[in-house]
Amino acid sequence: MKKFEVTGNKDTRSGFGDGLTELGRTNPNVVALCADLTGSLKMGDFKNEFPDRFFQVGIAEANMMGMAAGMTIGGKIPFTGTFANFSTGRVYDQIRQSIAYSEKNVKICASHAGLTLGEDGATHQILEDVGMMQMLPNMTVINPCDYNQTKAATIAIAEHEGPVYLRFGRPKMPIFTPADQKFEIGKGIMLNEGTDVTIIATGHLVWEAILAGEKLAEQGINAEIINIHTIKPLDEEMVIASAKKTGAVVTAEEHQTIGGLGATVSQCLAKNHAVPMDFVAVDDSFGESGTPAQLMTKYGLDADNIIAKVKRVMAKKVMA
Numbered sequence: 207m208k209k210f211e212v213t214g215n216k217d218t219r220s221g222f223g224d225g226l227t228e229l230g231r232t233n234p235n236v237v238a239l240c241a242d243l244t245g246s247l248k249m250g251d252f253k254n255e256f257p258d259r260f261f262q263v264g265i266a267e268a269n270m271m272g273m274a275a276g277m278t279i280g281g282k283i284p285f286t287g288t289f290a291n292f293s294t295g296r297v298y299d300q301i302r303q304s305i306a307y308s309e310k311n312v313k314i315c316a317s318h319a320g321l322t323l324g325e326d327g328a329t330h331q332i333l334e335d336v337g338m339m340q341m342l343p344n345m346t347v348i349n350p351c352d353y354n355q356t357k358a359a360t361i362a363i364a365e366h367e368g369p370v371y372l373r374f375g376r377p378k379m380p381i382f383t384p385a386d387q388k389f390e391i392g393k394g395i396m397l398n399e400g401t402d403v404t405i406i407a408t409g410h411l412v413w414e415a416i417l418a419g420e421k422l423a424e425q426g427i428n429a430e431i432i433n434i435h436t437i438k439p440l441d442e443e444m445v446i447a448s449a450k451k452t453g454a455v456v457t458a459e460e461h462q463t464i465g466g467l468g469a470t471v472s473q474c475l476a477k478n479h480a481v482p483m484d485f486v487a488v489d490d491s492f493g494e495s496g497t498p499a500q501l502m503t504k505y506g507l508d509a510d511n512i513i514a515k516v517k518r519v520m521a522k523k524v525m526a
Contacts, residue, residue, distance in 0.1 A: 223248025225360025337465020
């Protein structure tokens, strides 16, 4: 099992904020809109350096999406910022009609996604957003794993023509990807080559997949680990090749089992190379108030549950 060096701990939302500020210095067409959460989205540096390109719309998320769509007509590249719940569920009609259907070059940047929002509870812990957004034609959906990758993704999507949903989180997480790693939209990253089982993870669960892989290696199980940061378009070539090699797949995500990474991977493999699969995700329920660590453990979004699911799919592979 490959060893990963942790170079620090930092929240992925800071990666977005730093990437946005860097974009502001290099691309004059980049503008930012925020729905009264400048501090939470780490957009303060952009606001201070480029006050004429920052628009505080207040608690008016639907208006923010409409404004952003309109700005693209003049050649601007708008980045909207608010919590993931307000970036999707509250404004789905505006995104569908004014951005996705109209193919507007808007970057919908969503923080505090999933259970790791923590103590704010179920009303704010959206676990359906990936499914909602990837069902929209023309929408690209990205869920990076750490600070460095979120910063790189933020910079990369400015060069991508078309609507993007960029999802990131609140808590500090280990930084383990290289700061200079190129971010390629739609291209998975092979973290560890293996032969016994494939673990495909996204977002905060990538680190848990690495921890699971280390424990599995101690038990003689050689897990292939893939970081799928772009859920749509999915890197089908990498997914299919790995499934053919290992014969069993476990997906891991901070999202509902329905509509997320697992559903996307299973659909791909059902059409191309069906293998035993299992899913580490929230099983059709809302969250609750608690610390991020408590919630991730209670809902099974951790290395131990990944290991349990790996052993279950490997048993199915033997039976098959």
